[in-house]
Amino acid sequence: MIRRxxxxxxxxxxxxxxxxxxxxxxxxxxxxxxxxxxxxxxxxAIKPSRFVGLENYxxxxxxxxxxxxxxxxxxxxxxTIPISIGLAMxxxxxxxxxxxxxxxxxxxxxxxxxxxxxAVANIWLFFYTPDIGLIDQVAGVFGISGHNWLGDPDTVxxxxxxxxxxxxxxxxxxxxxxxxxxxxxxxxxxxxxxGAGRWYYFRRVIFPLLMPTTLFVLINAIINxxxxxxxxxxxxxxxxxxxxxxxxxxxxxVAFSFLDQAYASxxxxxxxxxxxxxxISQFVFLDKKVHYQ
Amino acid sequence: MSAIxxxxxxxxxGDSFAVTDVSFKVEQGTFAVLLGPxxxxxxxxxxxxxxxxxxxxxxxxxxxxxxxxxxxAQRNLSMVFQSYALFPHLNVKENILFxxxxxxxPIAEQEQRLARVAxxxxxxxxxxxxxxxxxxxxxxxxALARAFIAENPICLMDEPLSNLDAKLRHDMRIEIRALQxxxxxxxxxxTHDQAEAMSMADKVILIKKGQIEQExxxxxxxNKPATTFAAAFIGTPPxxxxxxxxxxxxxxxxxxPTSSAILGIRPENIRIVDAGGIPARLISADYLGADxxxxxxxxxxxxxxxxxxxxxxxxPYNARLQWQKExxxxxxxxxxxxxxxxxxxxx
Numbered sequence: 001m002i003r004r005x006x007x008x009x010x011x012x013x014x015x016x017x018x019x020x021x022x023x024x025x026x027x028x029x030x031x032x033x034x035x036x037x038x039x040x041x042x043x044x045a046i047k048p049s050r051f052v053g054l055e056n057y058x059x060x061x062x063x064x065x066x067x068x069x070x071x072x073x074x075x076x077x078x079x080t081i082p083i084s085i086g087l088a089m090x091x092x093x094x095x096x097x098x099x100x101x102x103x104x105x106x107x108x109x110x111x112x113x114x115x116x117x118x119a120v121a122n123i124w125l126f127f128y129t130p131d132i133g134l135i136d137q138v139a140g141v142f143g144i145s146g147h148n149w150l151g152d153p154d155t156v157x158x159x160x161x162x163x164x165x166x167x168x169x170x171x172x173x174x175x176x177x178x179x180x181x182x183x184x185x186x187x188x189x190x191x192x193x194x195g196a197g198r199w200y201y202f203r204r205v206i207f208p209l210l211m212p213t214t215l216f217v218l219i220n221a222i223i224n225x226x227x228x229x230x231x232x233x234x235x236x237x238x239x240x241x242x243x244x245x246x247x248x249x250x251x252x253x254v255a256f257s258f259l260d261q262a263y264a265s266x267x268x269x270x271x272x273x274x275x276x277x278x279x280i281s282q283f284v285f286l287d288k289k290v291h292y293q
Numbered sequence: 294m295s296a297i298x299x300x301x302x303x304x305x306x307g308d309s310f311a312v313t314d315v316s317f318k319v320e321q322g323t324f325a326v327l328l329g330p331x332x333x334x335x336x337x338x339x340x341x342x343x344x345x346x347x348x349x350x351x352x353x354x355x356x357x358x359x360x361x362x363x364x365x366a367q368r369n370l371s372m373v374f375q376s377y378a379l380f381p382h383l384n385v386k387e388n389i390l391f392x393x394x395x396x397x398x399p400i401a402e403q404e405q406r407l408a409r410v411a412x413x414x415x416x417x418x419x420x421x422x423x424x425x426x427x428x429x430x431x432x433x434x435x436a437l438a439r440a441f442i443a444e445n446p447i448c449l450m451d452e453p454l455s456n457l458d459a460k461l462r463h464d465m466r467i468e469i470r471a472l473q474x475x476x477x478x479x480x481x482x483x484t485h486d487q488a489e490a491m492s493m494a495d496k497v498i499l500i501k502k503g504q505i506e507q508e509x510x511x512x513x514x515x516n517k518p519a520t521t522f523a524a525a526f527i528g529t530p531p532x533x534x535x536x537x538x539x540x541x542x543x544x545x546x547x548x549x550p551t552s553s554a555i556l557g558i559r560p561e562n563i564r565i566v567d568a569g570g571i572p573a574r575l576i577s578a579d580y581l582g583a584d585x586x587x588x589x590x591x592x593x594x595x596x597x598x599x600x601x602x603x604x605x606x607x608x609p610y611n612a613r614l615q616w617q618k619e620x621x622x623x624x625x626x627x628x629x630x631x632x633x634x635x636x637x638x639x640x
Contacts, residue, residue, distance in 0.1 A: 186378035189345050194392030194443070195366030204391075208382045 031272070037265035049262070056266040066267070068242050069250040072157060076164070076246060077225035084165045085217055088172030089210070093202075095173075096180045106177070113171040117230035124163045125150075125235060150236055153243035160244050163231055168224065172217045179213040180206070211290040215282070222278055226271060247271055294357050296321045296447055296479035297342060302351035304337050304503075311337045313503045314351070319481060319496070321446075324473050326490040327483045328526070329500035335483045336451055338500070342481060343372050343449050355447065370447040371440035375455055377432045379424040379439075386420040389438045410442045413472065430461045437469070441476065448473075450482045454489065466492055487527050491515065499523055517622075521629040524557045524622060530586055532557045533596035536626065541592035543571050547623070548636035555629075556637070557622035560586060560599035563614050570615030571640060578606040589614065615640070 038056055043049030060066055095106045112120065127134045131146040140146065149155050183206070191201045229249040232238055238245030238253065245253075251271065255264035295318040304312040312334040319325040327335040340346035342353065344365035353361045360368050371392075379388050389410060393403045411417045414434040424432055433453060440448050453469075454462045470493045473480050484490055490497050491511040499506040499514065499522075507519040518524035524532040535556045537546060546556060564570075571591060579586045580603055587598045587606060591614070598614065621637035624630060 184376060184378065186374045186376050187380060189365075190372070190374060190378040190380075190439075191391070191395075192345065193343060193365045193370070193372050194395050196391075196395045200395060205380055205382075209380075211382075 034265045034268050034272075037262055038269045040262055042260045042262040056263055059263065060266055060270065065242055065245075065250065069245050069247050072243070072245060073226065073247045075157060076161060077222065079161050080164045080168065080225055081218065081221040084168040085172055085214065085221060087165065087169040088217065089176050089214075091169065091173045092176035092180055093206075096177055109170040109173050111170065112167045113174070115167070117167065117228060118234055120163060120167050121231040121234035124159075124166075124231075128159055128235075150244075151240060153240050156236055156240065156244040160231060160235065163235075164225075164228065168221065172221070175213050175217055176210060179210050183209060212292055215286055215290050218286075219279070219282060223275070226275060294321065295319060295354070296323075296356060297481065298354040298357075299338075299342070300352040300354070302338070302341060302353060303349050304334070304341060304346065305349040310503055312341070315500075315503070315505055316351075317498050317505065317508055319479055321479055322477045323495040324470065324480045324482065324493055325496045325498060326494035327481065327498050327500060328487060328490040329485065329506075330526075331485055333500045334503035335485075335500045337503075339449050339451055339481060339483045342368075343370060344368050368447075369445045370449055371443045371445045372449040373436045373440050373451065373453045375452040377424075377436040377453075377456075379432060379435055381424050384421050384423050385416060385427070385435050388424065388435055389416075389420075389442055391439065392443050406442050406444070410438045413441065414438045429457050430465065433457060433465060437472070441472070447479045447481070450480060452483055452485070455484075455486075462489075469493065488529060491527065499526060517631070518557070519631050521555055521557070521624045524624070528559060530560050530597045530599070532559050532622070533563075534624070535591065535594045535596060539593045543591070544640045546571075546621075546637060546640060548618075548638045551635050553626050554632065554635060555624040555626050557624060558596075558616050558620060560597040562620035563596070563598045563600075563616050565598065565600060565604075566613050566615045568613065569640075570613035573612055573614045574609055575606050575612050576609050578604055580605070 039051060039053060040049045041047075041052045041055070091109050095102055095109065099105060115123075125133075128149040130136060130148040130151070133149075135149065136146040147155070149159050187205060188201060191205060196204070226246075226248055229246050229252070232244065232246065232249045236244045238249050242250075247267070248271070251264050251267045254260050254267060297319040299318075300316050302312060302315045303310060315334075315338060317325075327338055329335045337346060341348050342355075344360070344363060344367075348361050351361070352359060355368055355370070380391065383391070386407065389407060390403055393406065398406075407420075408417075411420060414437050416431070416434050416438055419427065419431060424435065427435065433456075436453065440450075450469075454465050457465060466489060469480075472478075482489075482493065491514075494511055496509070497511055497514050498508045501522050507514060507523045509517075514523060514527050518527065518532065521534055525534060535558070537551075537554050537556050540546075547554065565575075565587075573589045573591045573596075575598075576588045576590055576595075579588070584599055584601045585604045587600060587604060589596055589598055589612070618637040618639050623632050623635050623637065625632045
């Protein structure tokens with residue numbers, strides 16, 4: 001049976017339909033609606049919403065909390081991403097080697113990943129609690145007085161960063177471990193015969209061969225650094241004085257606590273643009289440096 | 294001075310021995326082949342020479358220096374791996390130069406040596422390609438180039454041709470042998486393919502279950518197999534090993550009556566004759582082009598006969614087979630060892 005082209009086109013579109021409907025309804029439409037909303041003012045019972053052009057964006061530029069939150073997010077990303085990736089790589093190299101209780105070590109590194117962020121936050125709340133928390137109790141043994149880790153604007157962001165690294169490194173380790181296990185042991189033997197030391201072998205062979213994994217993990221880590229804010233709900237609610245608030249948490253606050261959906265949309269658009277720029281630059285700059293098998 | 298000498302070397306994994314009490318010498322500039330079936334310990338032996346595997350017992354001398362516990366890089370040897378072990382992210386040039394860069398050889402000398410080696414193995418056009426863009430044979434050449442550029446006196450090869458197709462394998466066999474002779478290298482080569490061993494080796498070390506079964510030139514292994522194992526391992530098809538007690542009533546095959554013996558006769562030494570000889574039944578034929586391998590039966594003993602040209606056996610029929618006493622090898626049935634005290638006779 002020979003089908004006319006138009007008929008197969010219809011079949012093709014019908015097959016794509018279910019996925020397309022969901023994609024449009026839950027991704028493209030909300031994105032465009034958000035973009036549109038960011039050009040309108042927030043309406044209420046007395047004042048209906050009206051077109052204000054770039055007014056929301058002008059406000060954003062002068063919003064001190066926004067800049068504070070952006071600064072926090074940059075610090076948060078700049079520390080959690082490299083440290084958790086580096087740690088993941090070191091852990092993977094370690095548990096990939098000859099090691100007694102290897103499975104146990106792998107499992108304990110991976111456990112933080114399977115815990116929900118809310119549970120993780122609760123565990124760390126126990127560590128950070130002033131005076132009765134684990135950290136202060138241990139410090140007390142050495143005569144160091146208690147400290148309100150989460151209540152001090154100087155330490156709170158650091159505390160959040162440590163939790164995130166603790167949770168993320170094990171997850172990234174799994175990807176590195178999987179990649180390391182695809183490397184033929186003969187490569188290491190060949191290098192060893194040539195007299196290459198462990199560091200030389202890592203630098204010239206393992207690290208470049210792990211680049212595809214690093215790129216994948218890096219993208220995930222960047223997305224997570226904007227996306228993962230669950231711990232803030234339990235631990236700090238962005239405080240004190242917004243010193244632990246991150247961009248997504250601020251958007252949540254603006255939208256659902258301050259009920260200013262127009263401004264929340266504006267913030268969301270900024271976040272989307274930032275993520276898009278990061279994604280594009282990764283593909284443009286990093287892709288050339290990555291060797292794919 | 295031998296290039297490599299193994300003295301009573303053993304390799305143990307827990308309680309089981311992979312290699313037991315192996316001793317042999319490889320002279321300077323010779324091509325030695327470690328031959329044996331899979332899992333016989335030949336690769337383990339090679340890896341112990343390279344230092345990638347520890348020696349459990351015994352002593353290893355390389356160029357008269359005790360290298361039993363030396364690190365692989367100190368042993369001044371190169372190795373070609375079965376999977377080639379090329380670095381997939383580096384191009385051909387970088388792969389070949391890897392070892393020289395580790396040892397910080399001056400750039401000018403690197404380039405000079407690279408040019409020479411690339412020319413030698415025929416890779417000059419492909420230096421900027423990645424391994425994934427090469428054919429199996431070309432990858433093999435890169436692996437060889439990487440081994441040769443170090444200019445080490447010894448090169449170890451672990452089944453380097455097993456991933457190539459039959460035609461290419463044959464070409465590479467000739468080429469590797471020619472390169473070895475030209476560069477006057479000492480090569481220890483592991484293979485399970487007896488044809489490879491026979492065509493390339495100066496010396497074959499036949500290994501069975503971690504022990505040396507026979508050591509000698511290909512000629513010695515073919516013409517004077519020390520055991521039934523060696524007899525059955527060498528040759529295509531291998532030697533027929535017949536239990537004389539199970540061959541039915543025949544004219545005497547041995548010079549003096551012996552109660553039991555294993556009679557070994559190579560398929561190529563048996564002729565089908567019209568008269569004389571001994572009666573046999575031809576079962577089937579396997580046509581190979583230049584010759585035909587016929588499966589026959591004498592008594593309950595099955596044997597193979599290699600005969601020139603094309604012979605077809607559409608259905609079993611009776612025929613007569615003959616061989617000469619000089620071509621007969623006799624083995625002790627219980628130990629499997631060669632027994633030259635009993636003699637065969639013509640019939």
